[in-house]
Amino acid sequence: MTPEAAAAATKGPLAEAPLILGHPTDRQLNDELLAPIFDPNANWKKAVGVAAAGTGLLAVGVVVTIARGIGMWGNNIPVGWGYGIINFVWWIGIGHAGTLISAILLLFQQKWRTSINRFAEAMTIFAVMQAGLFPLIHTGRPWFAIYWLFPYPNTMGIWPNFKSPLIWDVFAVSTYFTISLLFWFVGLVPDLAALRDSAKSKVHRIAYGIFALGWKGSSRHWQHYRIGYLILAALSTPLVLSVHSIVSFDFAVAQLPGWHTTIFPPYFVAGAVFSGFAMVLTLMIPARAVLHFEKVVTVRHLENMAKVMLVTGLIVSYGYGMENFMAWYGGSAYEAFLFFRTRTTGPYAPIYWTLIFCNVLVPQTFWFKKLRTNLAWLWIASILVNVGMWSERFVIIVVSLHRDFLPSSWGIYAPTWVDWSIYVGTLSFFSLLFLLFLRFVPSVAVAEVKELNHELHHQAGGHA
Amino acid sequence: MREPRVVLCQVASVEKLYDAARTLQAAGFTALDFYSPYPLPGSDEVLKLRRSPVPAIAAVAGFTGVALAVLMQWWMNDVDYALNVGNRSAVPSPTWVPIMFELGVLLAGIAIFLGLLALFRFPQPYDPLFEVDAFRSATVDALWLSVKVEAGEVERVSSELRQLGASEVQLVPEGA
Numbered sequence: 001m002t003p004e005a006a007a008a009a010t011k012g013p014l015a016e017a018p019l020i021l022g023h024p025t026d027r028q029l030n031d032e033l034l035a036p037i038f039d040p041n042a043n044w045k046k047a048v049g050v051a052a053a054g055t056g057l058l059a060v061g062v063v064v065t066i067a068r069g070i071g072m073w074g075n076n077i078p079v080g081w082g083y084g085i086i087n088f089v090w091w092i093g094i095g096h097a098g099t100l101i102s103a104i105l106l107l108f109q110q111k112w113r114t115s116i117n118r119f120a121e122a123m124t125i126f127a128v129m130q131a132g133l134f135p136l137i138h139t140g141r142p143w144f145a146i147y148w149l150f151p152y153p154n155t156m157g158i159w160p161n162f163k164s165p166l167i168w169d170v171f172a173v174s175t176y177f178t179i180s181l182l183f184w185f186v187g188l189v190p191d192l193a194a195l196r197d198s199a200k201s202k203v204h205r206i207a208y209g210i211f212a213l214g215w216k217g218s219s220r221h222w223q224h225y226r227i228g229y230l231i232l233a234a235l236s237t238p239l240v241l242s243v244h245s246i247v248s249f250d251f252a253v254a255q256l257p258g259w260h261t262t263i264f265p266p267y268f269v270a271g272a273v274f275s276g277f278a279m280v281l282t283l284m285i286p287a288r289a290v291l292h293f294e295k296v297v298t299v300r301h302l303e304n305m306a307k308v309m310l311v312t313g314l315i316v317s318y319g320y321g322m323e324n325f326m327a328w329y330g331g332s333a334y335e336a337f338l339f340f341r342t343r344t345t346g347p348y349a350p351i352y353w354t355l356i357f358c359n360v361l362v363p364q365t366f367w368f369k370k371l372r373t374n375l376a377w378l379w380i381a382s383i384l385v386n387v388g389m390w391s392e393r394f395v396i397i398v399v400s401l402h403r404d405f406l407p408s409s410w411g412i413y414a415p416t417w418v419d420w421s422i423y424v425g426t427l428s429f430f431s432l433l434f435l436l437f438l439r440f441v442p443s444v445a446v447a448e449v450k451e452l453n454h455e456l457h458h459q460a461g462g463h464a
Numbered sequence: 465m466r467e468p469r470v471v472l473c474q475v476a477s478v479e480k481l482y483d484a485a486r487t488l489q490a491a492g493f494t495a496l497d498f499y500s501p502y503p504l505p506g507s508d509e510v511l512k513l514r515r516s517p518v519p520a521i522a523a524v525a526g527f528t529g530v531a532l533a534v535l536m537q538w539w540m541n542d543v544d545y546a547l548n549v550g551n552r553s554a555v556p557s558p559t560w561v562p563i564m565f566e567l568g569v570l571l572a573g574i575a576i577f578l579g580l581l582a583l584f585r586f587p588q589p590y591d592p593l594f595e596v597d598a599f600r601s602a603t604v605d606a607l608w609l610s611v612k613v614e615a616g617e618v619e620r621v622s623s624e625l626r627q628l629g630a631s632e633v634q635l636v637p638e639g640a
Contacts, residue, residue, distance in 0.1 A: 025605065026501060026604065026605030027604060027605040030501075030604050030605060151536060151540055157544070157545060158545050159540035159541060159544065159545050160540070161541065161547055161549070162537040162540065162541050162559060162560065162563060163541070163547070163549045163552075163557070163559040165562075167563075168562040168563060168566070171562070171563050171566040171567065171570075172562065172566050174570075175566045175567075175569055175570040175573075178570060178573065178574070179569060179570065179573040182573050182574070182576075182577045183573075185577075186576075186577065186580065190501070190502075190603065193603040194501065194603040194604055196603075197600035197601070197602070197603045197604055198600070198604055209589060210587075210589065213581070213584075213586040213587040213588065214584070214586050214587055214588030214589060214590075214591060215584075215586075215603070216499055216591065216593060216602060216603070217499045217500050217501055217502075217602050217603050218497050218498070218499055219497060219498035219499070219500065219503075219504060219507040219508075219511055219513075220497055220511065220513065221583075221584050222500070222503040222504070222507070223507075223508050223513050223516055224516045224517075224518050224579075224580055224583050224584070225503070225580065226503050227516045227518045227519060228516075228518045228522075228576045228577075228579070228580050231518065231519060231522050231572070231576055232573060232576055235522075235526075235569045235572055235573055238565070238569075239566075239569050242562065242565055242566065246562055447501055447502045447603075448502070450501050450502045450605075451502035451503065454502070
C-alpha cells in the first residue's frame with residue numbers, strides 16, 4: 001500500500017481517495033503515460049494476431065453476405081430484424097459511455113473523468129464503427145447505400161421520407177460519429193505534440209509531428225482551443241441523448257407489443273450508458289494493469305464507474321418495472337401475453353431471465369464498497385452487464401417479433417453461422433482497433449492530467 | 465525594413481512568467497506569447513487577448529444547419545415530392561425536429577474544428593521555434609515566453625529577460 005492509500009484508509013469512509021497517487025512531476029507523468037508508445041508491451045503483437053484473425057471472420061461474414069445475399073442470415077418473416085439490429089443497438093449503446101465521460105462529466109467539472117476520458121472516447125468511436133457496419137451490410141448492397149440513406153437527387157425524383165425514424169437514425173448516427181471523432185482528435189492534439197517533443201527517434205518525431213499539426217502550446221492558441229473544446233462538449237451532451245432516443249423511436253413508433261412504449265427513449269439512453277460503463281471497465285481493468293497506469297487510473301475512478309452503473313442499472317430496472325406495469329394496467333391482451341407469457345415462459349425465456357439476472361441483480365452488488373473496489377468482481381460484473389444488455393436487445397427485437405398478434409404468423413428465429421461470424425468478427429475488429437489505439441496513441445489525456453495535477457497541487461496548498 | 469526577430473526564453477514559474485510579461489509590456493513590447501503543456505489560468509488577461517470568435521463561429525454554423533434542415537425537409541417532402549403521411553400537418557411538422565437538431569450540431573462541430581485550424585493557421589509542420597532544441601519541453605513540462613523585437617533591441621531585451629530570472633534565453637533563427 002502506498003503512503004497516500006494508507007493515509008486515505010485511516011481517514012475513514014468519508015475521506016476522498018486521491019485522483020493521482022504520489023506527487024509526480026510533469027516530466028514523470030509525461031514519461032509514464034507515454035511509455036506504452038515508446039516501449040511497447042512484449043505481448044502486444046500476439047494480441048494483435050488474435051484480434052486480426054478474429055477480424056478475418058468479419059471479412060468472411062461480410063463477403064458471404066454480399067456474394068450470396070441477406071438470405072445467409074437467420075432473419076426472416078416474422079423476425080425481419082435479427083442479429084443485424086441487435087448488434088447495431090448494442091454497439092451504439094456501448095459508445096454512449098465515452099461521450100458521457102468526456103462531455104457530460106466535463107461540463108459538470110467532475111475531475112475524475114480526466115484520466116479515463118481519452119480511453120472512453122476511443123471506445124465510443126470504435127463501437128460506433130462496429131454499429132454502423134450492421135445496417136450498412138443489412139442493405140445488401142452497401143455500395144448503393146448512399147443513394148438509399150442520404151437525400152441525393154435521383155432519376156426517380158423521390159426523396160427519403162423524413163417522417164421516418166429510420167432516416168433520423170442515419171443523420172443521428174453519422175453526426176454522432178463525426179462529432180465524437182472531432183472531439184477526440186481536438187483533445188489529442190496537445191498530447192500528439194507532447195509525443196512529438198518527447199520522442200527520441202526521428203520517425204516518431206515526424207509521424208507525430210504531422211498529426212500534431214504544429215501545436216506549440218501557445219497561450220494564444222489555448223484560448224481558442226479551450227472554448228472550442230468546451231463547446232464541442234456542450235454539443236455532444238444533448239447529442240448523446242438524442243442518438244439513443246432516436247434509435248429507440250425505430251421501435252417505439254411501431255404498433256408491436258413490446259415496442260410500442262413511451263418509456264423507450266429514456267430507458268434506452270440509461271441502458272446505453274449502463275452498458276457503455278460496463279465496457280469501459282471490461283477494457284480498463286486489464287489495460288491499466290498492463291500499461292502501469294495505476295497512478296492516474298486509481299481504484300477511485302473504477303469505483304465511481306461502478307456507482308454510475310448502479311444508478312443507470314436502477315433506471316433500467318425501473319424501465320422493466322414500468323413496462324410490466326403498463327402491460328398489466330393498459331389492459332391490452334396482446335401486450336399482457338407478450339410480457340407475462342412469451343417473455344417469461346416462451347421459447348426464449350432463458351434469455352429473458354439472463355437479462356433480469358445480469359441487469360437487475362448483478363448491479364445491486366455495487367451497493368457494497370467491498371465489491372465496488374474488488375477489481376476481479378468489477379471485471380466479471382462488467383462482462384455480465386454486457387451480456388445482460390445484449391440479451392435485452394435480443395428480447396426487445398426477437399421476442400417481440402416472433403409472436404405478434406396472429407398465432408398463425410408466429411415463427412422461430414435462429415442465427416446462422418454467418419450471423420455469428422459477423423458478430424464475433426466485430427468484437428475482434430473492435431479489439432484490434434483498441435490494441436492499435438493503445439500502442440500508437442496516448443491512451444490517457446496527458447495534458448489534462450498535468451493540468452489536474454497542478455490544480456490538485458494548488459488546492460493542497462502548493463506543497464511539494 | 466528588417467523583419468522583427470523573436471527572443472525565446474524559459475521561465476521557472478507562472479508568477480515569474482506573468483511578471484516578465486508585464487515588465488516587457490511596460491517597456492513597449494506587446495507581441496508576446498506563452499507556451500505551456502496545459503492552459504495557464506489568467507494568461508488571457510496578461511496577454512490582453514480579445515474574446516475568442518469560436519463561440520460566434522459555432523453559433524452561425526449551428527443555426528445554418530438548423531435552417532438547412534428545415535428547408536431540406538420542407539422542400540423534399542412537401543414541395544418537390546409531396547408525401548402525405550396519415551394526413552398530418554405538413555408545414556411545420558414536429559418530425560422535422562430530430563434532423564434540425566442533428567444538422568445543427570453537425571455543422572457547428574465541423575465549423576469549430578475548421579475554425580480552430582484557421583485561427584491557428586494549422587497544419588503548420590514547420591515553425592522557426594522548432595529550431596530551438598530546448599523548446600521541445602514546452603509541450604512536456606516547461607513554461608516558455610516569446611517576444612518579437614526589432615533586430616537592434618535583441619541584446620537589450622535578452623539581458624533584461626536574464627535579469628528577470630529567465631533561463632535558456634535564445635534568439636530564434638530566421639524562418640527558413
